[in-house]
Amino acid sequence: MKQVQNDSQSICLIEVKCTKYLNFFVKSLGIGALTEGELMLVLDGKAVSDSVRESLIPRIQGFFTNRGRAPHLTVVVVGDDKASHVYVRNKKIACEKIGMESTIHALPLTSTQKQLTQLLEKLNADDSVDAILVQFPLPAHLSSDEVLKTVSPEKDADGLTFSSLGYFYAGKPIVSPCTPAGVMTILKHYDLAIAGLNAVVVGRSNIVGKPMANLLTDANATVTLCHSRTKNLSDITRAADLVVVAAGKPLLLGREDFKQGAIVIDVGMHGSGLGGKLCGDVRFDELEGWAKAATPVPGGVGPMTITTLLQNTCLLAEKRAGLQPS
Ligand code: GUN
Numbered sequence: 001m002k003q004v005q006n007d008s009q010s011i012c013l014i015e016v017k018c019t020k021y022l023n024f025f026v027k028s029l030g031i032g033a034l035t036e037g038e039l040m041l042v043l044d045g046k047a048v049s050d051s052v053r054e055s056l057i058p059r060i061q062g063f064f065t066n067r068g069r070a071p072h073l074t075v076v077v078v079g080d081d082k083a084s085h086v087y088v089r090n091k092k093i094a095c096e097k098i099g100m101e102s103t104i105h106a107l108p109l110t111s112t113q114k115q116l117t118q119l120l121e122k123l124n125a126d127d128s129v130d131a132i133l134v135q136f137p138l139p140a141h142l143s144s145d146e147v148l149k150t151v152s153p154e155k156d157a158d159g160l161t162f163s164s165l166g167y168f169y170a171g172k173p174i175v176s177p178c179t180p181a182g183v184m185t186i187l188k189h190y191d192l193a194i195a196g197l198n199a200v201v202v203g204r205s206n207i208v209g210k211p212m213a214n215l216l217t218d219a220n221a222t223v224t225l226c227h228s229r230t231k232n233l234s235d236i237t238r239a240a241d242l243v244v245v246a247a248g249k250p251l252l253l254g255r256e257d258f259k260q261g262a263i264v265i266d267v268g269m270h271g272s273g274l275g276g277k278l279c280g281d282v283r284f285d286e287l288e289g290w291a292k293a294a295t296p297v298p299g300g301v302g303p304m305t306i307t308t309l310l311q312n313t314c315l316l317a318e319k320r321a322g323l324q325p326s
Helices: 007-029 045-067 082-097 113-125 144-150 162-169 178-189 209-218 233-238 301-320
Strands: 072-078 101-107 131-134 198-202 222-226 242-245 263-266
Touching: 045 178, 045 301, 072 082, 072 113, 072 301, 082 101, 082 301, 101 113, 113 131, 113 144, 131 301, 162 209, 178 209, 178 263, 178 301, 198 209, 198 233, 209 222, 209 242, 222 233
Parallel strands: 072 101, 072 131, 198 222, 198 242, 242 263
Antiparallel strands: none
16 A cells, blocks of 8 residues: 655654664664664674684684594484484584584483493593583483483583583583573673673573573672562563573563563574464564664574584583693
8 A cells, every 4th residue: 555645744754764774873883872762782693603603613623733633522312302303413513514523322212321321421431522412301211310410521511410510600610501601692792781780580490590690690790580480570570681581481571571771682492483483482573662682583592502512512622632722
């Protein structure tokens, strides 16, 4: 339908466009921000991820020159879970793209705990293996706790073994858990200052929520950790300068749950959004003109998780080889 505009409507349109361009101009100069109707900064995790992966290539080449081989990640997957096999294949492809070596050990669903432990002990002792990751979830008859006790912290690419987490929570990480560390990399890349912010983390998993709260605390934020039993969640998130949502519930939070000018990080990834589209835990479409900055889904936190795994592998390989990580 063709729209007929009178003069005042045209002027209004021009004003809106000018404000948009002025906002963009002001932002690109980094000299401050317009508040009313400000354009939201979309935190492009894919771009950050590409640049971090690029930065790993000379380190991998340096390692190769020194050791005569590339850093080597070994991934163990048990059973037939389709999603797990896709994730594992993506990790292998990511390694290959930047010249890292990777091996997948796909064990049958009938594998016993003893067989899994024996494989992990063999990989711990194998000098050609720098980093180990066991893909979760494991089949129900296997214990993830046993895995987290067995993988050597010096080879723990995930940073999730009990030993690794001990070092991490004591403030002496060998490596940090991939997803929360990836979030910190995105915040740093965009120069978003964390110190002094009131931060809220929604979700208390060992993989994301708890280590995320720890990293934000270490970055001098004042952190509140919320979870499924939290009362008045929205009141708490609405008071926060920075909210990291890792609740595992599609489209749980929207504009009314955040304060104007908040930074919103969405760790969710679901294949069941509106119209079957990929979506996160946050209704991203509602945030423009309200949040200061936010991660989209897809293309936000997701790409950084594998990238941090590559970084961790590189770091573990360099440490084992006695090379100074660059
Ligand atoms: N499954 C889902 N997320 C993760 C992760 O971060 N590490 C491992 N090992 N398995 C997962």
